[in-house]
Every structure is written in C-alpha cells, then in structure tokens.
Amino acid sequence: MEEFAVGFFRYSPLLIVLFLVSHRLLFLTRRKNKEHLNLPPGSSNEGWPFIGKTFDYIKPHPATTIGEFTKDRLQRYGKIYRSHLFGGPTIVSADPDLSRFVLQNEEKLFEVSYPKRLNGVLGNFAILLISGDLHKTMRNISMNFFNPVRIKSQILRNVDFNVKQTLKDLPVDSPFSAWEMAKKISFNVITSQVLSMTSDDPDHGWLSKEYVVFMRGLSSFFPVNLPMTPYGKAVKSRHRILKFLSKKMNERLKIGGKEHDDFLGMLLQTNLSDEQKLDFLLSILFGGYETSASAISFAIFFLEACPKAVAQLRVINETLRLGNVVSYVHRKSIQDITYKGFFIPSGWKIIPMFSAIHLDPDHYKDPEKFDPWRWLQNKNPGDKFTPFCGGPRLCVGIEMARMEIAFTIHHLVLNYQWELAERVMAISYPFIRFQKELPIKVRPYRCMEDDIEHVSNVKSLPN
Numbered sequence: 001m002e003e004f005a006v007g008f009f010r011y012s013p014l015l016i017v018l019f020l021v022s023h024r025l026l027f028l029t030r031r032k033n034k035e036h037l038n039l040p041p042g043s044s045n046e047g048w049p050f051i052g053k054t055f056d057y058i059k060p061h062p063a064t065t066i067g068e069f070t071k072d073r074l075q076r077y078g079k080i081y082r083s084h085l086f087g088g089p090t091i092v093s094a095d096p097d098l099s100r101f102v103l104q105n106e107e108k109l110f111e112v113s114y115p116k117r118l119n120g121v122l123g124n125f126a127i128l129l130i131s132g133d134l135h136k137t138m139r140n141i142s143m144n145f146f147n148p149v150r151i152k153s154q155i156l157r158n159v160d161f162n163v164k165q166t167l168k169d170l171p172v173d174s175p176f177s178a179w180e181m182a183k184k185i186s187f188n189v190i191t192s193q194v195l196s197m198t199s200d201d202p203d204h205g206w207l208s209k210e211y212v213v214f215m216r217g218l219s220s221f222f223p224v225n226l227p228m229t230p231y232g233k234a235v236k237s238r239h240r241i242l243k244f245l246s247k248k249m250n251e252r253l254k255i256g257g258k259e260h261d262d263f264l265g266m267l268l269q270t271n272l273s274d275e276q277k278l279d280f281l282l283s284i285l286f287g288g289y290e291t292s293a294s295a296i297s298f299a300i301f302f303l304e305a306c307p308k309a310v311a312q313l314r315v316i317n318e319t320l321r322l323g324n325v326v327s328y329v330h331r332k333s334i335q336d337i338t339y340k341g342f343f344i345p346s347g348w349k350i351i352p353m354f355s356a357i358h359l360d361p362d363h364y365k366d367p368e369k370f371d372p373w374r375w376l377q378n379k380n381p382g383d384k385f386t387p388f389c390g391g392p393r394l395c396v397g398i399e400m401a402r403m404e405i406a407f408t409i410h411h412l413v414l415n416y417q418w419e420l421a422e423r424v425m426a427i428s429y430p431f432i433r434f435q436k437e438l439p440i441k442v443r444p445y446r447c448m449e450d451d452i453e454h455v456s457n458v459k460s461l462p463n
C-alpha cells in the first residue's frame with residue numbers, strides 16, 4: 001500500500017499531464033468531428049497567421065459593391081461561409097435569416113465583438129463596445145433623449161435650421177466639397193443636440209478638427225500607440241476631446257446642470273460615473289457625425305445622376321441600401337449553436353454583412369443601380385434592409401439621420417441645381433471615403449424658403 005502511495009505521488013505530475021493532454025485531445029477530436037461535419041463551407045485557417053484574410057476582406061472597394069473577396073467567396077461557397085478574419089475563425093453571413101437570428105439573439109447566443117484596438121480610441125465604456133446592464137442603461141438614456149416628442153419638436157427645427165444655415169452661402173458655379181458640406185451639417189446638428197454648441201462657438205472649429213485625427217486613427221488597422229502613428233495620434237486626440245467634454249461637464253455642474261435641454265443635461269442627471277459619462281458623450285458624438293455625413297453625401301452623389309428622383313424625393317431608403325454607410329457589424333457566438341444545419345462553434349466571430357444582402361440580386365433587381373422607384377413595390381423589405389442594424393442594438397439615431405438626409409436634399413432641390421464637378425467614386429475602407437471629397441458645382445434655383453411646414457411633411461420611409 002505504502003509502495004503504491006509513493007509511486008502514485010512520484011508519478012502524479014505525469015498522470016496529470018497525461019490526463020490534461022488526453023482530455024484536450026478528446027475535446028479537439030470531438031470538435032474536429034463536429035466542425036468537419038457541419039461548419040459552413042470555406043476555410044477558417046486561410047491566410048496569414050492571426051491576420052488571416054482580413055486585408056482581402058477590408059480591401060478598399062467601391063462602396064456600391066461588395067468587393068472582390070466577398071464576391072469570390074459568395075460565388076464559391078454560398079451566402080454563409082467561413083474564413084479567418086480580424087484575428088480569428090469567422091463566419092460571414094449574407095443570409096438575411098441568419099443575420100436576423102444573430103442580431104435578435106444579442107447577449108443570449110451572440111454578443112458584440114469589435115476589435116480590441118477600438119477600445120483605445122472609443123473608450124472602454126463606448127456604447128458600441130459594452131454589453132449587459134450598462135449597455136441597457138445607456139441605451140435607455142439615449143432612447144429617452146431621442147424620443148418621438150423631442151424629435152418632432154426640437155430636433156426637427158434644429159436640423160432644418162442647420163441645413164438652411166449651411167446651404168445659404170454655397171459658392172455658385174465654382175466646385176466645392178459636398179462631403180465637407182455634409183460633415184458641417186451633421187456636425188452642427190449633433191454638437192447642438194449633445195452640447196448646445198452653435199457653429200459660432202469658439203471651440204466648434206477646434207472640435208471638428210480633432211475629429212479628423214480621431215477618425216483617422218479609428219480606421220487605422222495598426223494599433224501601435226506611438227506619437228507618429230495615426231492610432232497614437234487618435235489616442236492623444238481622444239484625451240484632448242475628453243478633457244474638453246469634462247470641462248463642459250464641470251461648467252454645467254457649476255450652474256446646476258439644468259440650463260440646457262440637451263444630451264449632456266440629461267446625462268448629468270444619471271448615476272453613471274464620470275468616466276462612463278465621458279465615453280458615452282463621445283459615442284453619441286462619434287455615432288452621429290460621419291455616418292449621417294456619409295449618407296447625406298451619398299444622396300447628393302446618387303441624385304445628381306437621377307434628376308427625376310429628385311422631383312419625387314423617394315430616395316432615402318435607396319441611398320442607404322446602395323451606399324451601405326455601415327456595411328457590416330462584429331459579433332461573436334457565446335455558445336455552440338447549430339443554425340440551418342451549420343455548426344457555429346462558441347467563441348467564433350460572426351459578421352452579419354448588410355451590404356451583401358443589400359446588393360444581392362436575389363433580393364433587389366439590378367442591385368448596383370440607383371433606382372428609388374423599386375421602393376414603390378418593395379414597401380416592407382424586412383430583414384433584407386438593415387442599414388441601421390436590428391435587434392437590441394438598433395441604431396438610436398435613425399430618425400435624426402433620416403431627417404438630416406431628407407432636409408438637406410429637400411432644401412438643396414428647392415434652391416439649387418447641382419452636378420458632380422468630377423467623376424469620382426465612393427470607397428468603402430470600411431468607413432466611407434469619397435474621392436476628392438466629392439466635388440460638386442451648384443447653381444441657384446430659387447430663393448430659400450423660410451417656413452418649415454413643407455419639411456415637416458417629408459414622411460419617414462419604412463426602416
């Protein structure tokens with residue numbers, strides 16, 4: 001007995017190692033079998049170590065297309081395929097049912113999974129990056145702010161005012177950047193809604209310049225935090241913006257916090273920590289700026305070639321479908337799942353790719369053509385139209401974004417004729433960039449109108 005005990009203890013480390021190895025082998029074999037049988041087609045080991053095929057996937061391509069890599073994979077494997085993207089095995093979904101399933105089961109079967117580098121710029125409490133109770137709390141605060149009453153009264157007037165202000169001094173007959181103009185509109189709207197800032201505020205110009213640096217770093221794929229890298233510059237810019245927001249918060253607190261009816265005012269009445277409030281402010285400013293500006297620019301870009309549609313103003317959905325301002329979102333599975341016979345292992349990334357659905361000829365005839373009239377028949381596209389995502393993470397700025405596009409086009413059409421000054425393309429990388437910042441030329445049509453009755457009649461199209 002004694003001999004057995006001595007032997008056992010002498011060899012126990014070896015036994016433990018043997019046990020762990022055989023357990024791991026068993027696990028891998030089982031998983032391999034499961035994977036082998038049911039994983040979506042494709043290869044989750046393709047490409048470079050860690051990076052896999054990420055650069056092929058995100059390679060700049062015209063925003064009104066899905067890009068060569070996705071085109072090739074969809075042709076080879078169908079609408080659900082696997083690859084190695086963003087640092088791990090990934091399933092890409094161009095299938096509306098699977099995408100809906102993923103988005104609707106947020107936090108039950110799937111959760112957000114953005115690349116870690118975004119935390120350094122957006123902050124650990126950015127609404128896009130967090131889950132659980134804190135996400136629900138922040139979401140409720142933003143939904144309270146963007147409530148229908150505020151949208152119809154306050155936000156509508158504010159958008160109308162800012163659009164008119166920006167359009168009133170356009171240079172006639174000499175090219176200027178429509179992208180800059182669109183950014184000005186959306187920046188003025190979001191900063192006045194969030195911080196009650198007006199365009200003549202001394203900090204306004206400074207903040208918009210900081211955003212350029214911030215955005216450049218956000219879209220950089222090399223998260224090296226050095227003074228000269230775009231990422232490093234964006235991290236610095238984030239700190240400067242937060243310092244500015246913190247100063248605004250303190251000024252408000254000194255006057256009791258109730259002076260202004262804006263997002264900051266609402267935030268100051270919550271129990272969030274200061275760090276959470278600052279990241280939240282940054283999230284709303286970031287979420288409501290370039291996205292809307294891209295959508296407005298797309299509307300100008302597409303409509304120039306489609307004057308009949310200008311007369312009809314039936315364009316917002318078609319602009320969002322073809323422009324794909326946000327072409328995909330990042331999720332990961334949090335348990336093993338089988339869907340439509342495909343095995344999705346726990347921990348794998350899954351990418352609902354909206355652009356691949358919006359540009360799929362099975363759902364939209366001649367998908368790469370700008371055709372606003374298709375929406376006359378296609379009144380309820382459901383899961384086949386998700387420019388603002390869906391489920392518990394549906395964009396909170398939908399109505400405001402739609403208003404910004406509708407009012408800009410409305411006032412532009414009323415007052416100017418426009419044309420592209422040069423043939424340029426919109427590129428997805430994956431943020432939208434217009435070549436040469438979308439140069440256009442305008443000529444006055446008739447005088448700006450003052451009453452806003454007509455704009456309140458611009459109806460929201462179905463989401």
Ligand code: HEM
Pocket residue numbers: 112127128139142283284287288289291292295325326329330387388389390392393394395396397398400401
């Ligand atoms: C055309 C313009 C816009 C588009 C295409 C767009 C698209 C999206 C998409 C696809 C998401 C989901 C991200 C995900 O689930 O991972 C999202 C979320 C979000 N958007 Fe927008 N957005 C637009 C305008 C705005 C505006 C104007 C605001 C600002 C008020 C805004 C604020 C947000 C916020 C705060 C979230 C996070 C919601 C959450 O996680 O619960 N967006 N947006």
